[in-house]
Amino acid sequence: MHTDIPVVDTDEGEPVVRCTECGHRQPFTRLPLYCLTGPSGTGKSTVARLLLPRLADRFVVLEQDVLWTAGLRDPAHNHRAFRSAWLRMAAMIHQSGRPVVLCGTVVPPEFELLPERPLFDGIHYLALVCEPTMLAERLRARPAWREWDEPRIAEMLDYAAWVRETAADMAPPVSLLDTTHTSVKETADDVCAWIERGGR
Template identity: 40%
Template sequence: MEPTKKLPLFLVSGASGVGKTTMCEILFRRETKYIVMESDILWQKEFDTPEDNYRRFREVWLTMCANISQSGLPVVLCGCGIPEQFEICEARNYFTELHYLALVCDSQALEARMREGRHIRDEGWIQSSVSFNDWLRNNAQNTNPSITLINTTDLTPEETAEKAEAWITGCLTSDPPVCPESL
């Protein structure tokens, strides 16, 4: 089935430990205006293709989100990614717009969350997460389209979810659809 109903897609990104999963779980439990999905549930070794920027994984998710949105509700896809990984996909054409939101926090807070909250001891993983977090903080406005940031350093998960929900709702209700650039 070829998707015929085009809606916007909302992509929520961020480094490991920044609060994406917790925030998305909160949105999932309470939202009725959109459908929340977590991209990690489909991750398999065959998708681990950094040489093509994980293209097949992105295509699978965009196609799935397009089919889900045929219900008339837009999808919020939570995971790890940036515009250059999605905008080049063929399945990008199934959506009116792709809107990007990333959760970030201070580097020290991220390291503490990973070490103390999640008990991660893999220094490579921690440093990779800190690097991606820093990249988002420094480059979000330079991507095309730009990425809106929510700094979770001093926010509770509920406050983070409220900000994300306000951003999504703002995108859905503005005419033309324009998402707030800062939160």
Template identity: 60%
Template sequence: MGLDLRICPSCGDRADRPVVDGSTLECARCGHRWPFRKLPLFALTGPSGAGKSTLGPLLAARFGGDVVVLEQDVLWTGALRDDVPAFRAAWLRMAAMLHQNGRPVVLCGTVAPPEFEPLPERAFFSDIHYLALVGSPESLRRRLRARPAWREWDEARIEEMLEFTEWLRKSADELGVELFDTTDVSAETAADHAEKWIRARLP
């Protein structure tokens, strides 16, 4: 069984669109079938400034290796910055490879279901659960304005993020996204909520 689930371990062909039957993959070229671990993926999402990066280390410490917590922006570099679907697909492939080690992944980063659900790599997961941290416009503006200059948060970009937040609040029920408002809560309280939310959905 290979770690990159798009590559057939028998003939080496790489599938652009994997053929999945439950937790079994099938090579469209040679017909070889092999099992894989099909686990849920946890997307800790929401607008920038709502607290995702703060919660990541707290959750990693609380789960103690039983769950892998990753920061999405680490791959926001090079050619992937110019091809957002490829960026999303790369993360799904990475998470699926980590799942083959038997540990579910919590991916911290701004993403919405329409960006993950249509991708071919979505078939590698039993579910993708979405928990979105949100905040009031005033709190998000304050936090983003306080960020260092290298993160390039000018006023136009901040307003775009506030528009995304408003869209997320209005669309959450339809998209199947759970919201948690961090405006007036401590990081520990937010981590308590996220930990409980993840544990309730673990296999």
């Protein structure tokens, strides 16, 4: 089945995916996708490790950076191939009946406009954030091989400020969870609660 541009039809009740070339149709399970996002240094990867044992019986928790390979790095197109690959993978995992929790830096404009977006019954975004001073300290404390020099840290602080300022105005809005003064366990508790409430 040709699937370069997946089309999901829902006008007949149950959703089906339709091939744009031959018209072949087959049933398709549309589930919500949960994105745990936020600037680098806010605790996404650390929290994700705590989510695994707590959600493994109902959700599939995935780390976005695992697919950050040379073939998917296309900065000229806002890393579209990378993001499209993740949406397609998550949609295929959903066919098993378990929603995906995707942990990595992403905001609605990077997913919502892609042709793969209709494969999901909603994408929910929760961004971890923290105070600028704390964020800078966390990034400076990282090993040298991760290359967090001052210009790169300043860039991430600008990105963090942008996320805070625009989260409520994005479509859909991005929920914020401040990790400045909370333990990793407390943050994981809050993230689990958000997921279990259906991203609300």
